[in-house]
Amino acid sequence: MVIHYKCPDCGADMGFDSESGKLSCDSCGRKDNVEDFPKEFMFNRFAEGEAVEYHCRNCGAVILTDADTTATTCSFCGAGVVLGDRLSGNMAPAKVIPFTISKEKAMKAFKAWCKNGRLTPKGFMTADRVKSITGIYVPFWLYDLNSKAQADAVCTKVRSYSRGDYIYTETSYYDVHRSVDLNYLKVPADASVKMSDQLMDKLEPFDYSQLKDFNTPYLAGYIAEKYNYDDKQLLSRVKCRIEDYVESYINATITGYNTTAYKSKHIDTTKKQAYYTLLPVWMVCYDYNQAEHVFAMNGQTGKIVGKPPISYGKVAAWFAGIASAVFILLKSAAWIIGGGF
Ligand SMILES: [Zn+2]
Ligand SMILES: [Zn+2]
Structure with missing residues (x-):
């Protein structure tokens, strides 16, 4: 079952807007409360038989998902869709913390974080290395x-x-x-195989006073995964x-x-x-030295986890040139030694 949220005014696809906390239409600007979005504009499409193939209602394309995905976007027309049948029964989340940080803000924070990494190699920021920026609802208990x-x-x-x-x-x-x-x-525990436990532990804390009862429109326009x-x-x-x-x-x-x-x-x-419970995380995947790296941000509080890319030439220059900045040297040494997150 694929759920689309269609704007009652203009028919365009709606997505959850982190700034207003509402379902929002990019075309005409209409906003609706998650709790009382009119059911007749929630379009469900049921899959036939057991072999589940999801189709986008807009363009008919097959929606590419792996078995754990519960919300995604159509890779052809970009419509946010929720896979309703994967969120029912014992797979139905009880609670959610909605995104409060927008994609633009997350991207800005990523750039600021790169520039603060003083050891970032020359040209890192000018090259377009960001492979993807994705808002993911990560399953937790x-x-x-x-x-x-x-x-x-x-x-x-x-x-x-x-x-x-x-x-x-x-x-x-x-x-x-x-x-x-x-x-x-x-007390939280990350329930997804794909996410590194260490990374998720470091994204804590989340503000649980903002926990909401789960409702599918919160997922519109984001990626969501089910628990493993x-x-x-x-x-x-x-x-x-x-x-x-x-x-x-x-x-x-x-x-x-x-x-x-x-x-x-x-x-x-x-x-x-x-x-x-589903918790919001922004993930930026970027390329450096022929390897993929991850920058992650708590989608509610803005807390950042990750390591800025390091140029070893610059590290050497730091050790040789600056004797007084011991604190910063120690910090950068820790980055080099520390593996993973
Ligand atoms: Zn509209
Ligand atoms: Zn489509």
Whole structure:
């Protein structure tokens, strides 16, 4: 089932507009609320049989998608379409954070980021290296979790004093017990195979106060993917993540001692709720040194993740020429050493 959103005034294709938060028509400027877009202008086309082939309603072309795509644009006429049957049943998202950063703004930010990378090779910015800029809704699970933890530790307080010719050291031992009950709300885990987990973790945080109930018009004009891992498969990953927080919480409650040695620590985390959620990301793919690189931006907050391209000649010049800018040198050295994101 292919869904097109047609402008009730002029018949052109409408797309979700990040600035106004509405469905918007580029031809005549009409804007509609996502929640009350008139159903009679949502055109569905059902595929026949099991072998699903999606066709664009405008030009009849076959819409090229892979099995995970849930929203895309027609590669011939550019119409934004939503593949409704891939968003139903247990594939129906519960929540979405809509894009608030436009394509133009994302592109501007990419250029500014390249120029700030002072080690960017000469000519990088003048050549047209950007292969694609794509707004993608990435599938996530957001978990509400409860952790109950018990910890037992032996702590010491050490006091030294001198009397006469002697220095005395007095060590007092304490049995310390902690029992905590913690709730964590909306802990995210990236549910798509294609996206690097590390990259997605670095795009956090998202502002969850802006979570909306899912509605298909939010996807119009963007690319969207469906989840590859369900909420049970990712639970162990978020549990690990949370248990780090629980441990540091417990550590923070034990203060005023000289030493702390844990005898036992037991953390039990359970899932209270998991929401299938789509989060907005801008991806810029660019070419450099015969390899493709990725610049990614949180489509809600504008936070950037990626590494500016580096010219090794320029790095050498920096090491030779500038002795005072130690901080920046360290930073650039870190870029060279650090692989991936
Ligand atoms: Zn219109
Ligand atoms: Zn088309």
